Amino acid sequence: GAGGPLARTIRAKLTAALQPTHLEVRNDSPRHGGPPGAETHFGVLVVSGRFAGLPLLQRHRLVHEALRAELAGPLHALQVIARTPQQWQSDPRAPPAPPCLGGSKR
Amino acid sequence: QPLCGFSNAVVQILRLHGVEDYRAHDVLQDPDLRQGIKNYSNWPTIPQVYLNGEFVGGCDILLQMHQNGDLVEELKKLGIRSALLDAEKDQEKK
Numbered sequence: 001g002a003g004g005p006l007a008r009t010i011r012a013k014l015t016a017a018l019q020p021t022h023l024e025v026r027n028d029s030p031r032h033g034g035p036p037g038a039e040t041h042f043g044v045l046v047v048s049g050r051f052a053g054l055p056l057l058q059r060h061r062l063v064h065e066a067l068r069a070e071l072a073g074p075l076h077a078l079q080v081i082a083r084t085p086q087q088w089q090s091d092p093r094a095p096p097a098p099p100c101l102g103g104s105k106r
Numbered sequence: 107q108p109l110c111g112f113s114n115a116v117v118q119i120l121r122l123h124g125v126e127d128y129r130a131h132d133v134l135q136d137p138d139l140r141q142g143i144k145n146y147s148n149w150p151t152i153p154q155v156y157l158n159g160e161f162v163g164g165c166d167i168l169l170q171m172h173q174n175g176d177l178v179e180e181l182k183k184l185g186i187r188s189a190l191l192d193a194e195k196d197q198e199k200k
Contacts, residue, residue: 032111056167064150071150077112078151080166095169098111104134 003027006039006074010067014046017066021085022047024094028079032100043079043097047088056082109134112165113153119172123181124189158184 003011003025011025024045029038044063051059059082064071071078081094108114108130120128133140133152140152147154147161155162157180162168171177178188 056170057161057163060163060167061148068150076151079112095173098115098165100111101109101114103110 004037004039006070007042009070010042010044010075013066013070014044014063018046018048018050018062020046020048022088026097028077028097031097032077032103040074041077042075043081045081045083045094047083047085049085051082051084108132108153110153112151115165116153116155116168119168119177122172122190123177123186124192125181125186157181 004027007025007027011023014020014023014025022045024043026043026045027039028041028043030036032041034040046063050062054062060080063080063082064078067075067078079097083091108117117130120126131139131143133143143152143154144150149161149164151164153165155164155168162171162180168177171180178190181188
């Protein structure tokens with residue numbers, strides 16, 4: 001599969017936890033000053049029927065729960081877009097991630 | 107001025123709504139706060155947005171609330187009139 005070990009773990013855990021109909025896992029680490037191979041900043045787009053009836057906060061908590069170990073470890077930042085299949089069908093777009101401003105490296 | 111693009115996005119959204127009177131805490135200056143707030147909200151990342159003491163979510167959630175009008179409503183509940191409402195009024199006058 002595409003991506004490094006953490007990308008594959010994220011994909012596998014989100015697939016198992018949320019049975020998504022559509023899943024995108026994006027490694028943003030290079031955009032945040034990471035060296036080649038860095039896996040610290042990710043963005044995920046998860047389309048799942050499991051989100052139906054849930055407010056955004058609960059949807060994001062489901063995603064975080066699936067990635068609890070990673071978020072306690074190397075995963076430093078996680079952008080989350082969580083949509084139901086109906087929402088995704090009516091608007092298959094996701095906003096771009098905000099640019100890096102350097103963080104604690106500045 | 108935030109050092110993080112995600113935190114800056116939150117600041118910019120609040121600015122769009124004319125909200126300048128809020129407390130901001132720089133977790134890069136305070137490692138205890140950085141971990142403590144994650145424990146408190148059971149939320150693994152920074153930034154964290156609280157409205158009237160209630161945890162609302164991070165940058166992604168605030169952005170969606172801004173885009174779907176929910177943020178204007180939540181600010182109204184706090185007695186804050188979003189600047190975007192006045193911007194819309196100006197639009198209608200033209």
